[in-house]
Amino acid sequence: MSGQKPRTLFDKIWDAHVVETLPDGTALLYIDLHLTHEVTTPQAYAGLRAAGRGVRRPDLTLAVVDHNIATDASRYTGIVDPESRLQVETLEKNVVEFGVPYIPLLSERQGIVHVIGPELGRSLPGMTIVCGDSHTATHGAMGALAFGIGTSEVEHVLATQTLLQKPAKNMRVWVEGTLPVGCSAKDITLAIIGKIGTAGGTGHVIEYAGDAIRGLDMAGRMTLCNMAIEGGARAGMVAPDEKTFEYVANTPDGPKGAALDAAIAYWKTLPSDEGAHFDKEVRLRAEEIAPQVTWGTSPEDVLPITASVPDPAEAPNEVRRAQMQRMLDYMGLEAGQKLQDVKVDVVFIGSCTNSRIEDMRAAAAIAKGRQVAPGVRALVVPGSGLVKKQAEAEGLDVVLREAGFEWREPSCSMCLGMNPDKLTPGQRCASTSNRNFEGRQGPGGRTHLVSPAMAAAAALAGHLADVREYQPKESV
Amino acid sequence: MQAFTVLTGIAAPMPQANIDTDKIIPARFLKSIERSGFGKNLFANYRYMPDGSENPDFVLNQEPYRKAEVLIAFENFGCGSSREHAPWALLDFGIRCVIAPDFADIFHNNSFKNGVLPVKLPRAVCEQLMEDSRMGENARITVDLEREVVVRPNGEEIPFKIDPLRRHLMLNGLDDIGQTMQHVSAIDSYEAKQRAAQPWLNR
Numbered sequence A: 001m002s003g004q005k006p007r008t009l010f011d012k013i014w015d016a017h018v019v020e021t022l023p024d025g026t027a028l029l030y031i032d033l034h035l036t037h038e039v040t041t042p043q044a045y046a047g048l049r050a051a052g053r054g055v056r057r058p059d060l061t062l063a064v065v066d067h068n069i070a071t072d073a074s075r076y077t078g079i080v081d082p083e084s085r086l087q088v089e090t091l092e093k094n095v096v097e098f099g100v101p102y103i104p105l106l107s108e109r110q111g112i113v114h115v116i117g118p119e120l121g122r123s124l125p126g127m128t129i130v131c132g133d134s135h136t137a138t139h140g141a142m143g144a145l146a147f148g149i150g151t152s153e154v155e156h157v158l159a160t161q162t163l164l165q166k167p168a169k170n171m172r173v174w175v176e177g178t179l180p181v182g183c184s185a186k187d188i189t190l191a192i193i194g195k196i197g198t199a200g201g202t203g204h205v206i207e208y209a210g211d212a213i214r215g216l217d218m219a220g221r222m223t224l225c226n227m228a229i230e231g232g233a234r235a236g237m238v239a240p241d242e243k244t245f246e247y248v249a250n251t252p253d254g255p256k257g258a259a260l261d262a263a264i265a266y267w268k269t270l271p272s273d274e275g276a277h278f279d280k281e282v283r284l285r286a287e288e289i290a291p292q293v294t295w296g297t298s299p300e301d302v303l304p305i306t307a308s309v310p311d312p313a314e315a316p317n318e319v320r321r322a323q324m325q326r327m328l329d330y331m332g333l334e335a336g337q338k339l340q341d342v343k344v345d346v347v348f349i350g351s352c353t354n355s356r357i358e359d360m361r362a363a364a365a366i367a368k369g370r371q372v373a374p375g376v377r378a379l380v381v382p383g384s385g386l387v388k389k390q391a392e393a394e395g396l397d398v399v400l401r402e403a404g405f406e407w408r409e410p411s412c413s414m415c416l417g418m419n420p421d422k423l424t425p426g427q428r429c430a431s432t433s434n435r436n437f438e439g440r441q442g443p444g445g446r447t448h449l450v451s452p453a454m455a456a457a458a459a460l461a462g463h464l465a466d467v468r469e470y471q472p473k474e475s476v
Numbered sequence B: 001m002q003a004f005t006v007l008t009g010i011a012a013p014m015p016q017a018n019i020d021t022d023k024i025i026p027a028r029f030l031k032s033i034e035r036s037g038f039g040k041n042l043f044a045n046y047r048y049m050p051d052g053s054e055n056p057d058f059v060l061n062q063e064p065y066r067k068a069e070v071l072i073a074f075e076n077f078g079c080g081s082s083r084e085h086a087p088w089a090l091l092d093f094g095i096r097c098v099i100a101p102d103f104a105d106i107f108h109n110n111s112f113k114n115g116v117l118p119v120k121l122p123r124a125v126c127e128q129l130m131e132d133s134r135m136g137e138n139a140r141i142t143v144d145l146e147r148e149v150v151v152r153p154n155g156e157e158i159p160f161k162i163d164p165l166r167r168h169l170m171l172n173g174l175d176d177i178g179q180t181m182q183h184v185s186a187i188d189s190y191e192a193k194q195r196a197a198q199p200w201l202n203r
């Protein structure tokens, strides 16, 4: 390979997976891991069946149910909503018919698809990973190329284990310096989107670099990459390092022994070469990031918690002014109102962005010894059965329950209005999920995106609050 | 997939940026296991009032846009979730082409695979087409994929570019799995090579 031009992490993984390049430059890209869930697969399996096709590599495919699952006892007694039930049952029939490995609902390994992939050691550095879900970008934290696909592409991967793809452009986001107290990966990712905008990464794969990124634990890197799609990017990635290797070594299904050593030797060749070309580079200073909260209905409409609701009159142009006004109307906010005065009805701590054990710990640390404000409903939803088990072993469930939080069963829960956990029209929620679109958490629901610690602080205060004023009373 | 060659029809103006897939089809309607039937819930949160009645202010509830076959919008159309239900809902309603300054990647991909043509034109042109579409029922827009032009109601032709492979598949209504299957021996040899080089990937 000597004399070859320097390549990025993305270029290396891409090059290693090109099966063939078609005359127009489209690549037939090999897929190492195909994660699937109940919402975006029924039509794909129906398509295979109609064409008399099978699944080429069931061993590289993994199915789980997450989006439709209730977080209460109906998990055990049966799904109440008939359509949700049908979707889950359809998946269960399809995996049997096509021989695809499936994590059953009542397995302790069940959870949100983007939590379980890394946690089980299925999502590994250097892999190409796809799933019929835009937040597949999460797995890029492992140093993999991971991106969301539509149902037709799910069918294509099931049938051929490949995808037709045009190469993406390379973008690098540097975050250097020390992250202030009270800030987390969620604040970094929101600050980045605030800076580049929701279309800032369109057509690109973002590599996150710099010492503030290296300083994040694996869960933090997953939170970061999870929202790459909210910045318009096709994928987000972090180069694998010792933290990554140690994480993989501790997973139940990851490579072990000599296989792991061989894998690590290869993974060490993956980070971007010195001098590799990036089409776009963006730089942020970690010290300048404050705890973030969104005020609008797009993740780019984000501000530090100390700020006030912006005034549409100060918009740079008419289009933006109208858009801002529409958002304020929907969100029920007044220009100039202090964000910290905004009352919340619901707090949701969960979703593939923030439902890992580290997130549960962050929420519990703030909640310990305090009480949820009267009238606020606060839900904590672990991302998987394994996260739940670990949290309970550490007593986090007790801390949270004593503080007045509900401790629920793993699911996508209130991240999207698809299972019983929904906002009602007009309800306002401080949420650790990734989308604040109109109606995302239920028709008419109002979402403020925040970190787990900020969400916990909002639950205690009854309004959006600055987590720096709610630092842990003692360590949990 | 239905082929797309040339379409002349009513265009509905939606002068907004960032029309996300949750707006196009809210998550609570994703529970069907079929590909059809999503049209009635297209833009459901805007098309219907909380009591289920039609919202008269929403463009697709107005004449002549109930029969719209083209949608004109602004930047970053189709951002958000990867749900292919978004193009399915558009298609099921009767919309076969969306014209906007740019599209989110996954939606862009998904549309081609379902015979919904996403056409990228500069913002200023989209604004013109937006005005055209407001003139009335006879202000029809033609989208010609064969010649790669949009024809305004006044006859003016505006060229656009579509990736050649995608254009070919769409003009002929071809499914890409069939195409890829022709490369199966290359996939076989890739797998054999990878199995040897990266044994940890094989379970």
Ligand code: SF4
Binding pocket: A066, A067, A112, A113, A114, A133, A135, A351, A352, A353, A411, A412, A415, A416, A433, A434
């Ligand atoms: S938690 Fe939310 S964003 Fe993540 S997979 Fe589930 S629905 Fe999608």
